[in-house]
Amino acid sequence: MEQALPAAIVTLKDVAAASGVSISTASRALDERTTSRSAAAAHVRKIAEELGYRRNSFASSLRRGETRTLGVLVPRLSDTVMALMFEELEKAASSRGYFAMVATSGDDPVDERRAAETLLDRNVDGLILATARLDDELPRLLRERRVAHALVLRTDGISPSALGDDEVGGYLATRHLIDLGHRNIAVVTGPAFTSTGTARLAGARKALHEAGIQPREEWLIAAGYGIENGYTAGETLLAGTPQSRPTAIFAANDNIAMGVMAAAHRHGVSIPDHLALVGYNDTPLSARLPTPLTSVHVPLDQIAATAIDLIVNPGTEPLIRRAMPTLIPRQSSGTPQRTGT
Template identity: 80%
Template sequence: MEPAAPGSSVTLRDVAAASGVSLSTASRALDERGTASRSAAAAHVRKVAEELGYRRNSFASSLRRGETRTLGVLVPRLSDTVMALMFEELERAASDRGYFAMVATSGDDPEDERRAAETLLDRNVDGLIMATARLDDELPRRLRERGVAHALVLRTDGVSPSALGDDEVGGYLAVRHLIDLGHRDIAVVTGPSFTSTGISRLAGARRALDEAGITLPDEWQLAVGYGIESGFSAGESLLDSNTVRRPSAVFAANDNLAMGLIAAAHRHHVTVGADLALVGYNDIPLSSRLSTPLTSVHVPLDQIAGNAIDLIVNPGKEPRIRKSMPTLIPRESSGSPRHSSTPDHA
């Protein structure tokens, strides 16, 4: 079968005629929305369409249905590993459902976020997915008031549709692991107090400590940023040789914080996994490749992405806030069980 000559336009009717099927059968076989039919007839139609050089005008088709089959994704920055991984999963989940995802970055300024959201909405996206973090963010409320389809991802304000990991359970698993290894001198380094992730992971950590009858000293509870530099600063504070007492274990509420703590530990001649047990959060790919592989709480980003997309494309289904269960991945950084609760450092 000869492909169409350059400049010619192969129509759906041409494909149907060449395939020996009706126009409606050809249309269903070539519909890119949802899961493609695996029937022999559909496979034959797709093969003929490819040989003829047929290209479906999905944009025109979508406009006829009053939709563009595109979703806007708003993230603070793509230099953050978790944000980049999250967007990849959202893009994959959108494609599986016949949608295309486009991303815009907003930084941390609310006005920049608003402009980025409006830029995406000007492209007539069918909905917005937002991974921006602040609990005091006004954008979700404004979108609700305007009736704009949207979902929050990796965080929640408790009102808008949201897809995230169960951060309280994750914080609990991290600290429970350290307690089960025999630690009682445990510090907790969380993200900013204006984030649902920081609040929930701290709540889970506190629940584990309370169950074990362990008090968290104020100086061992640090709410900082989520970057490596913040982890380094926290480590400097916790591991300074001039402090009266050092923790024997630290829960860092993301892997960037944990890596910053590792750098600070190295500077203070503290060996992670031997002198200091450390647990991170998110289980980014680098975690298992560090010189001392990092124990971390794994978050199922693929499941979260699918939930976020479904909250927009199937808006009537409940629940509106969907939490996926995290799991703890033990590695060398949390060390071996301790036979005594006495800290290694005075």
């Protein structure tokens, strides 16, 4: 049986000859970074497609001293927000002619450093860090080594950062509960070592202070961002008598809020009849829970685009950019209270 010969590789020279243009003109027409809309360029691209030409973008990038790849470092992809964030980063990178690759690091700074070095060993053009610790040394090390990088969904106040305005978000969530008539309000934040946790708590405190409400310190709980952390916090807040419980809780992410819901169910506390609840991040599940969750929406697509631009267009100001969050009211926060309790 006669074996089929492999198809001949179509070169840029072949495309140029078939298009009736020079090699340099064909190269410019096919460069994904500067896609021309001229009739001549469209003709070259049409011929290239018909011939089956495939541009070696990797080789072209290497000749320019770049790989057109970006490394994204996240604690874990099992976290809904981190997974959604990476999807948006990948889309934003692709629209700018870059490829995004992800590595997970957990919460250990040593593991984070190791994961970052793994990405840098692959000659990425920059790093995007979604890891959360305020005491993280990695951004400082990257600045010292002049490695292009951006922080996403958090900031250390120095490195280029793209995030939501977490203080405004915490204020909006707590102000919503106050406007509904609640004064016995608890706040379950993320870990104290995160800029998101501290900023959302600061926003909540600001709203409480404006309303003349002195929060009970035992009702301000710093927890992790997992459902189990919310459940534990809910157990602490709801285990007492109805008179000793808060009537409203602001949970600093939707996972925490779902954990609080589970604890409330165990203690026979009805949401929203006996407890108003607000989450944060407006994850897709929040609107589809048996009791749809009021949540603070964060524009992840806008944040992702900003993070990519901070790397591919270095030196642009400001280096720290905050996107504005929006409160999305749903059933879990209930209706205005008839009394001030």
